[in-house]
Amino acid sequence: MAPRKRNAQNANNNSQNQTKKKGAKRQDDKSQEVTEVEGIPLSYLSLILFFAAVIGVAHRNHLAGMFERDRHFSHLSTLERELAFRTEMGLYYSYYKTMIETKTYQKGLNKIMYDNITEYPLTINTLKRFNLYPEAVLAIGYRAYESFWTGLNKPTKQCWTVNRGEGKTPVQSCEGLGEPSYFYIENVFFLNGVMMSVFFLFGTYLSGSVFGGVLTVASYFYNHGECTRCMWTPPLRESFAYPFLVIQMLLVTHIIKLRIPSYRYSGLIALITVCFMLSWQFAQFALLTQTLAVFATYALGYIGSHKVKVIMMGQLTGLLCSFIALFGNEMLLTSFFTSCVITVMVVVILESHLEKLNYKVLILATQGVLLILGTVGLKIALSRLFSTADDAHIGDIFRSKFSNFKNFHTMLYTCAKEFDFMEAETPWKVLKTLLAPSVGVAVLTVVFQLLKREYKVWTSDTNSGSDDGEEENESQHRGKPHAELVYHLFQLLAFTAMAILIMRLKLFWTPHMCLMTSLLASRQLFSWIGSRERQLAIVVLVLAGMSVQGIQNLQHQWSIMGEYSNYPLEELVEWIQAKTPKRAVFAGPMPTMATVKLCTGRPIINHPHYEDAGLRERTKDVYTMYSRKPAEEVKKILKKRKVQYAILEESWCNRRSGVGCSMPEIWDIEDEVNRGKQPLCQKLLFNSEPHFKRVFRNSVYQVLKLT
Template sequence: MAVKRRRGNNPAENDQKPLRNDAKRAKKSLTANDLIYYIAVITIASVSGLLHRNHVAKMFENDKHFSHLSTLERELSFRTEMGLYYSYYKTMVESPTLQDGVNNIMNDNITEYPLVINTLKRFNLYPEMILAIGYRSYEFINAFFQRETKQCWRVNRGEGLSPVESCEGLGEPSYFYVESVFALHGFMMFVFLLFGVYLSNSIFGGILAAASFFCNHGECTRVQWTPPLRESFAYPFFIIELFLVTHVLRTSRPMWRHGFWIAIASTLFMIPWQFAQFALLTQTMSVFATYMLHFIGSKKLKIIMFGQLFGWLLSWILLFMNEMLLTSFYFSCLITVLIIMWMEPLIVKLRLSILMWTVQGSFLLSGTVGLKILIGKLLKISDDAHIGDILRAKFTDFKNFHTQLYTCSAEFDFMEIETPMRVSKTLLAPGALLAVLGIICLVGYQELLSWKRKKSVKGKDEKQIQEPLVKPDRSKPHAELIFHIFQLFCFTVMAVMIMRLKLFWTPHLCLITSLLAYRPLFGWVGSKERHFALLALYLAGMSYQGYQNITEQLNIVGEFSNIPLEQVVEWITHQTEPNAVFAGAMPTMATVKLCTKRPIVNHPHYEDAGLRKRTMKVYSMYSRKSLEDVKQNLVDLQVNYAIVEGSWCQKRSRIGCSMPEIWDISDEENRHKMPVCLILNENPEPYFKTVYKNNVYTILKVQ
């Protein structure tokens, strides 16, 4: 994408330095001032990216003391889904050849024993495959030049624990993995600052966006605590894709090649993360809303829709015709928008804007939902049925076993009130709100002038005056800003409903805040010098609380240790057969698979209908059923050993969220009996035999 500085006779325009792809100006040679400007932007963005990479790496090290952990301890630190994803990277790294590793994950009978599944398709494991290729290449090249890639030493852990060997350097697989994630997020911040510069036409706007991100870091990302999660690999590519969409909406000469780049970016966003489809769904609807209001013509809409649809198709193919993509609301929305565009000549005849909006909006919503339901029923796919159940549970008294497992987790609960309070203390929320109000006022004023101009035209044909959808190339100024208002609204709704999704909302607030430096919005404050002085004052106010937030994060110092789980892993490794099959809590099963390579029957990736049924059978250990019923459930899954965690019998985030209480919803006839997990801890005979026990875990052998 070309970077251009706009120059003109208008004083307000002279304050702008947009990054634009203008064909006419591209023919002109760069001036010395332009070159200095571009170098300054790239330099500041590079410094910002490097600072962010170092910042997240420092917090990660402070939290876990990762450099001094043994290989086993590092693997134990990757809990829940993280351990599951990392296990496939480990498989590809340790296999004799890369091809063997890929074959192992594409024909896996360890994760859902005895089923053979393609985990590359099910779990979006392209990041692990790419990192495994990178690691093996790195080791091969350094071995060829006989260079050491890691340093190892013995660490005395004290407290009666045995010493461990700890290796540090990119030659250590776990180090290579997390360092790659942190480097990717350094690049994300590089692009993020450029995005802020482009959106605001000002270097100061880019600095505001990046500074807002740093000052609200704990609300913007959690990569520093959970590197292997899918969002850590996907989100940087969403920022790139959003940047490209913004460029298409702003540029006066959109090209079809822009749609191609949108397709590539959206593919890189979708293949690492199943949830990416929902973020892109909101983007599609935001672009379409901008089109409905006549801020862009049909050509720009077609270019963006082409890019998104082609990206969906590439992702669907690369994920081996993944059923969840085919039955997604995103795919149904894209098809519905294409149908509406095909019907455009008929819709234009409605003439009245309010009538067109009603028809288009109604068709979009009904078509998206109806087509999604139709495809799901025709293909008999229900893997994403739990999503509808979760939404239903949030707004009604509906609840079942699966929705409770989600909604009892803080990550899937409604946004806590502390979150908007925290982003208000850093002035992020007030700054973004001021920018949004500025956009509304500016666009409203322009629309009022346009309406008066049309009204003053006498004797002209009404078709010549209105023609809102006839010319495919027609666009209004600041269409990209209207799009970002819609997008921010969607992200706000998502974050309020599911707290985990604030990772979309808060960074977008940071981008919107960059518009405080946009002269067409806030040139009324006075000269450029006065404007920037006010921005510096705002930045200082933000930094006061922001500095405290950053210091608080950096002061989180600890050292990972999970002795009970380490003991369980060591016992399993040395006391059970390599083909012994295990069942237990989803987070623990991911660790068992990663550290012992034993077959498991359930795991934390809960987005599959079959897996949800398996987990419900395993979790009967925490119900009030009879021991005989629990044993039969495990025998049906061919389980040899079950791991029971005593704390799961009592722990709960709130009333109704302990495992026995969750089971009471689906097992009313046993509601008043003692939980099985208590019986299993005390006397599991004759259906089970206790073979190992510590203060947290009990391993039972199925008799």
């Protein structure tokens, strides 16, 4: 028995020694964690983050510099700065102005949640309708900033008098974060600077090389005019929302690359989704493309059901939180995005049943049919359940692009340059900077590598028979190599289709192309070139080739010089403030109505946010001034809408952006009875009597009072 005891004791000693070794190994691992993060040395990671910060600051300065040079913003008066925010920009900025000018933030928030100025006489929750959370957050920030420095008795802005010449009265101009408009735009530019930092990190992560990040950033700067319009239109929703989409796509990419991601990532996806959706009403359509891209990656077998569930749970949670935060926005709940996310979750849950079909082609076809039927069917059911038609115009717009269908509302959209098909010069622009060829090489290489691997798997399966069950189970979590690239291929395909159909949406397409150029620096994809040094030499040559046209593009942007002035609009605003009651109700062209609300605070009937069904009908009634209807009939329509003053712009009566795109021609589509008659606006320009009385007139605007 003694030897046994000694053996047991030796075994215990060995166990203790092994435990000590494991403990030492843990300590070594901990020390390794301090010096490395996921195998990347901390010093190298710190350098990457430093470069990302520098790039972010450079982009912020680039945006701010172009904005200042274009408008000479620093030398404008407060009124002129507000006038410079035209169309939707002025509408969004007006709510920020409301929240900072009221006695308390709570009262300001209450004013925009129970607003009877924007769509008089209705009371609407503008925070729900217009995605105004960015303005709400900025108003909090501005109040806190002012309160802090006022408490320290420190000035927050500098003011001086600017002589405008041309017989115009001098104006006071203030500069500094204490000036509301400066605080607003500086935060927009800061956010988009952060976005560029994320793009650099995104390109680096996707390619596995810092040179990939450099390619992404260089491509973005060289194609800046095709990537964003933030420098010209800071208050638009995309300026606030798009940076969050970039962050979310990076997070989705990381989840796809992980072996078995935990559901903690769903919380991060939800958080970024909420930030994106609360900032922009169009976010649902961008997220719809992401959902479809993830599902396509799953259907082809590149990721398992677990990863899809992690991503979809994040999207669905973010969607529900956004729905609550937007006070039950029906358009969000009845969107195709909502229906698609739910359908994808159901299809993934049915995975075990679908696998009984045995044939991959049959499974793929069944998944596709279920996705289409489920998404469309659920969308129709939810729309009927909640009786909403706010997004019906989107279907009409796409229908008008592929058929002869057109109506008043679709023509207002499609006659605008932003909603037309992609301009013919856009592909040429991205070709000259070598962006398109670089992306073409990257995409073809990815596709070749994927097909090559699929062929190897197919031949090995044919030779060895069916895969091991354990391996199949593992693949459900891990997926296949390059799965994140498959996702980005589908995402690029979706953004390309969007950009071709609606020119404005190239703001998704071009930046994603810039991101895809990072793959040229990927060692995994381009190891066939030869040594790493040879590949980097080719990357440098590509950058040099991009720079030829890219630097010319940057120089063109830097050369844009201007100085904002709009004296006719300024005269109109000053007349309204001086000569009309504070509760006088105005109607007119949508861009001008936003300015009237922002600068005068007068109630308006219509405004530029055209996504609401009720607002579209209001605007249609107001635009009868530009139809061929009799003056008496138009007066009755405006009276019914409680209009007291109608603003008439001669340019709206005569301008024609394309065939059939003048306002009288647009009206001819639905007003067949009055076709061929002289447009009413032309009559009113010369003689407004007896149904209207002209009370103001300058070179651009007329104000007609309803008699």
